[in-house]
Amino acid sequence: MIRVEDLCVTIETTRVLSGVSFTLTRGRVLAVVGESGAGKTTLARALMRLGPGQASGRVLFGDEDVLGFDGPRLRRYRGGEVALVVQALGDALNPQLKVVDQIADAGGRHPAEARARARVLLARQGLDPAVLERYPRGLSGGEIQRILLAQALAEDPDALILDEPTAALDPQARRVALDILAEAARDRAVLLITHDFNAARALADDVAVLYGGRLIEIGPTREILTRPAHPYARALLRAQPERMSGKDLQGVPGRFERRDQGCVFANRCCQAVDACARTTPAMETARGRPGHGVACHRGGVVTALSAQGLWKTLGGRAVLAGLDLEVLNGETVAICGASGSGKSTLAHLLCGLESPDSGTLTLDDRGAGIEGGGVALVAQHPALALAPHFTVLEAVAEPLLFRSVPAGLRQTRAVEALQAVQLPTDAAFLGRRTHALSGGELQRLAIARALVVSPAVLVADEATSALDVSVQAKILRLFADLQEQKGLAVVFITHDLAVARRIADRMVRFKDGRLEPVPTGPSRSDEEPAPPTGPETVKKMNALPIIEKKIHFLTNVNGAI
Incomplete structure (x- = not known):
């Protein structure tokens, strides 16, 4: 018409x-x-x-x-x-x-x-x-x-x-x-x-x-509002209060800048490439979605990390049994599971610290290998992962030594990483030994150490499990802020379902060496979600403290002792 x-x-x-x-x-x-x-x-x-x-x-x-x-x-x-x-x-x-x-x-x-x-x-x-x-x-x-x-x-x-x-x-x-x-x-x-x-x-x-x-x-309303391509x-959608996920609201990073050439969203996009600044993308059919058009040089949101058919046997037991995982650029995927289910083993494989018996790992859907700093790990126990005799500056800058970064630039990037995680950057703090830091400071330091190599994917292995609730809230808020600012893809490994719901765009859980999806929030009709049926999930849900059923965003306790 x-x-x-x-x-x-x-x-x-x-x-x-x-x-x-x-x-x-x-x-x-x-x-x-x-x-x-x-x-x-x-x-x-x-x-x-x-x-x-x-x-x-x-x-x-x-x-x-x-x-x-x-x-x-x-x-x-x-x-x-x-x-x-x-x-x-x-x-x-x-x-x-x-x-x-x-x-x-x-x-x-x-x-x-x-x-x-x-x-x-x-x-x-x-x-x-x-x-x-x-x-x-x-x-x-x-x-x-x-x-x-x-x-x-x-x-x-x-x-x-x-x-x-x-x-x-x-x-x-x-x-x-x-x-x-x-x-x-x-x-x-x-x-x-x-x-x-x-x-x-x-x-x-x-x-x-x-x-x-x-x-x-x-494209069709249901697709755009549940699986947007751009x-x-x-x-x-992440900024909408009625979003399905229990994750806190996120804004669109940066500010709009009117452009004479290139993609209009290039200056705010977490996956922009050189072509995005030079030429205007045409409206084309989204990958595998007839009737759904997207104007993006990369065909829409790309896959930051993909694991297909991973197998890993430890002590005669198949810890990973044909596991598949896809993490999109700028997405947080929470991986849940009981102790011993294989969560840390998967984290080590994703970061290249161990090798799978079989299967493939690819980064940023271009077929690149995981070597080269594309994936960084925030270890489960920062007090053990950080050398106690290192100063704060040495602990953060050390990963850059292996990339032949000049000394002056190492310090600059280390200070920037510390600022990103909201730690002090004065000379006194930079010279402190890591063994003298609090649990919350150690956790932030571990995150800064991972960020200093500018990874595309951050793997956080039980990053809040040893923290009190006040510090935990600050760390969860920090992860959300970092993702919003830097467009990181985050694999957040935890055994705490309540924490997972607060930070995740998607949740998956271990079952028999593989991953299966878990609902991340209440239904759109505000009705109670169907009760869990898996015995492991029921056990975990029953172990959670009973709280009033209201939705609040995480808030920090300001200041320090």
């Missing part, structure tokens, strides 16, 4: 939209999501020829180009064929006209007929008939939203453009509005502009992700 081809909008000297293409079809809803300033409202207004600036490309309504409409044709198009429900509720209605008159004016009919239809439209929105004779002042946000929708439907348009229709509504009004919008969307082509992922999930058949004025991903789309 509406086909948008290479739409660009320039306001003064700034390119606000660039190369936007998609199709709206009757009976389907396309949701466009993205951060504030991405260009969503500019897109909605450009389709109606209402926005400021200069538009180019094509907006085809049937076989006609909307951008070429003259005045009379444009008036027939607006409202009669395509209607816009605007975002700004506060000034969307004329304060000097009664509600019924504003809807009647939009209908373009005989006054008596228009007022009668206005009453019917408002009744369908579930509004009290008394609202008809009121002025906009004093109406609630939910009432205004429903009036605007009735106004948009006054001429029975073929297509609707909804710009943030639920943004200003409370939860109860939002639910009512979503039901009304779903009814209005039937047999119409609908473009839903929103930053509300719940609204997109409830209404949309497809979702398009807009960033910096460019569409970077488009690094930005994944980061955006």
